[in-house]
Amino acid sequence: MRCPASMPGSRCSPLLRWCSWRAHWHGSSDRGRTRMAAELLHHPALWLILGGIALGFLRGAPRALLSLGLPLFAAWQLWGIPEGLYGGMHFLDYTLEMLRVDRLGRLFGLVFLLALFVGSVYALRQPSRLEVPAAFVYGGAAVGAVLAGDWITLFVFWELMAIGSTLVIWAGGREAYPAAMRYLMVHLFGGVVLMAGITAHLAGGGGLRIEALALDGIAPWFILAGVLINAGAFPFWSWIPDAYPRASWSGMVFLSAFTTKTAVYVLMRGFPGAEVLIPIGLLMAGYGLIYALVENTARRVLAYAIVNQVGFMIAGIGIGTELALNGVAAHAFAHIVYKALLLMAIGAVIVQTGRRDCTDLGGLARQMPVTTGFAIFGALAMSAPLTAGFITKSLVLQAAADAHLTWVWLAMMVIAAGVFLAAGLKVVVFVFFGEPRDLDAEEAPPSQRWGMRLLALTSLAAGCYPPLLYDLLPYPIDYQPYTGSHVVFQLQLLLATTVVFFLLRARLVAMLGSLIDIDWFYRSLGPRWTKLVVFGVSIEIREVARLVMRGLANLLGSLRRHYGTRGVLARTWPSGSMVLWVALLLLMYLALFYLA
Known part of the structure; x- marks a missing residue:
């Protein structure tokens, strides 16, 4: 992997040229680390995510200027990177390719940055202190996902997208909280399915780089299912109309741009020409049209x-x-x-x-x-x-x-x-x-x-x-x-x-x-069944508890009758009575002994 600044005809920024010069000056021992740092500093997603965190601490004009300037700066960064693989990082036995730039990734990255910029203009009067910073983390993660060169990097940005988008919905107010939690549960489930597919793919000897997959094993099917959940395919399509409209007047603008289109991008990378996608897509389209x-x-x-x-x-x-x-x-x-x-x-x-x-x-x-x-x-x-x-x-x-x-x-x-x-x-x-x-x-x-x-x-x-x-x-x-x-x-x-x-x-x-x-099954029917089951179980628990308590009460009463201060076994017995009882017990023992 080569630093973009070192490539002929590069349109890279002065920041990247300075990093390349520093690596050359300090020699080969420091060159690799500096090159990787330079390539990561050139990653548009990094600037958006860090900028989104910074936006949470700013108010007024500085916040407005940063929210408008960051997408433009990231677009300039992305436009200036020549096509190739950058940001190589060793993780366990794998080499992560955190930045892959080609025509497809550049197109999706640029339109995401356009949506983030225009959405920021539209949301300049948004009073929420959470929404715009969360939207930048969300948009930055989407840009990172479409520029990821390997499955692990994609998964990291995939999950960060889920967190950022949940916060955007959450910023819609109290009425949005339940929808935000349902949204998060669906996407965490989708992430688990995707991670299971990636793990099985790597364990089966598959490559780490994101390439077209053949649906000839369990791993590609799991990856496909995880991506389709984010795309809103059957039977998980209802999370879109359930959650998106609950966001604020500006929040849904951000939500409409990133999650489903990132899923479309991954499907284009991983499953072009998969014929199973034709009926799946047409079913989605028909469902959406009718509703x-x-x-x-x-x-x-x-x-x-x-x-x-x-x-x-x-x-x-x-x-x-x-x-x-x-x-x-x-x-x-x-x-x-x-x-x-x-x-x-x-x-x-x-x-x-x-x-x-x-x-x-x-x-x-x-x-x-x-x-x-x-x-x-x-x-x-x-x-x-x-x-x-x-x-x-x-x-x-x-x-x-x-x-x-x-x-x-x-x-x-x-x-x-x-x-x-x-x-x-x-x-x-x-x-x-x-x-x-x-x-x-x-x-x-x-x-x-x-x-x-x-x-x-x-x-x-x-x-x-x-x-x-x-x-x-x-x-x-x-x-x-x-x-x-x-x-x-x-x-x-x-x-x-x-x-x-x-x-x-x-x-x-x-x-x-x-x-x-x-979504009626988990929004309405699910809670009703849960209440019914819990109510039924609670009745059984109460009945068992009542029987146990009755048994304990009987046991304590018996002990009180025999061993209490006035109990039978607590009374004073005369010596003659004791001798009589011993003689009777001895007689019974001898009778049983000789009869046996």
């Missing part, structure tokens, strides 16, 4: 839409061609952008009105016109021309068509149209253009509007000039999204979806509510 159509709470609708779109990406990974993987990586970028934009718009509504349900909102377009405009753009950015969603989703669809997977292509088309209806049209129309309510709302403050503006510009820039995003994709790409047939077909699909929505609008309003989800 998003029925759900009434606006942010839960968007949470179900996250499950839907992550399922779309997982199905693309199962297709496994270079075009499909490019499409998944690109769509992960686009999804982070437009989903965060929609969540920011709904978060601004929550701040202004204090209401979360679609049926409690409506007619806000007049009071919040700028926020309404950004919400409309966020809905269109899912798949409309001139937006990032248009140039990314079509890659996966084209890959399915090229692989002659007709049924997959049809399912993905339904998913694309359905999520636009459920998470785009439904939320925007019901919240901003529905029946006017007596709500006293004002336009979102400047920091929130700037966060939305930056995301809208990002989606618009990528949509208008696709090479901005296509040049960052992991594989070479020769695809033209703006053909006449493609644009016309997409516009027809969006128009047809819009017509269907307005035709079924009254029926959708009547359907609004909440369906029982899988």
Whole structure:
């Protein structure tokens, strides 16, 4: 492994050049340690995590400046590292590769840093002292996970992500505490499954470096299961709509970006072309779509839409061609952008009105016109021309068509149209253009509007000039999204979806509510059964205790009758009586002796 500063044409920072010069000056004995330290100092995740801890001790302008400057500095660091493996560290009998930079890792790292920066802009008015520092630890761990070169390093950052994201949910207030604990339990379980798979993989002679795995043994299946839990796959998908909407108005913006997309990244690394992922992904997408159509709470609708779109990406990974993987990586970028934009718009509504349900909102377009405009753009950015969603989703669809997977292509088309209806049209129309309510709302403050503006510009820039995003994709790409047939077909699909929505609008309003989800088993049924079992056991324990106490009372009474101060054995016996008893006992003994 070589220090990036020593590589020809390096774009490294002065800090790394100084470390390289110091290693050269002190000679070979010190060179290895200094090189490793230099490479770790260049790790973007390290700066984010340490910066997040520092943010917990800062207030006011210093905190705002650090929260905005750290993601930009980390992005500059990441952009300047040449492709390669860095940060080698010996651990037991293994050599950890803590920093691996290639096109795929760089793309995910950059979009994570973008989400962290824009989320920090949006959360400048967040009063919580915990949320933003926790978000930086969370985002830093996500960046570390996508830049990890080995399974052990990935696992460490994986678990740190679980802790950071739990704290982000926890910062949502008292109502968020139970959801945060359920979220933590699910992710700790997923971490245990992942660690079991990694341990079995290494014990079976597998390599430590993160590479594509064949599903030919128990270890890869355990790794796959652990990753799918974080992705929100069946039967653990309900943790997303259970926990994410409980976060604060800004917390869900951070949550939507990192955990599920990190899982998508690991699936791209470890299981490209695994056909089992196609039905898993389509099942997730269908589930998310159905629940998003029925759900009434606006942010839960968007949470179900996250499950839907992550399922779309997982199905693309199962297709496994270079075009499909490019499409998944690109769509992960686009999804982070437009989903965060929609969540920011709904978060601004929550701040202004204090209401979360679609049926409690409506007619806000007049009071919040700028926020309404950004919400409309966020809905269109899912798949409309001139937006990032248009140039990314079509890659996966084209890959399915090229692989002659007709049924997959049809399912993905339904998913694309359905999520636009459920998470785009439904939320925007019901919240901003529905029946006017007596709500006293004002336009979102400047920091929130700037966060939305930056995301809208990002989606618009990528949509208008696709090479901005296509040049960052992991594989070479020769695809033209703006053909006449493609644009016309997409516009027809969006128009047809819009017509269907307005035709079924009254029926959708009547359907609004909440369906029982899988989390009902551990949120409601589990506690009820626990109480029932504990109650039944307590009855048995009380009955046993009553019998034991009765037996003890009888024993004590018997002892008192015989050995008490007035007991039979405590009385004074005359000598003649004692002689008589001895004679009788002797007679009985002699009789038994001779008769026997």
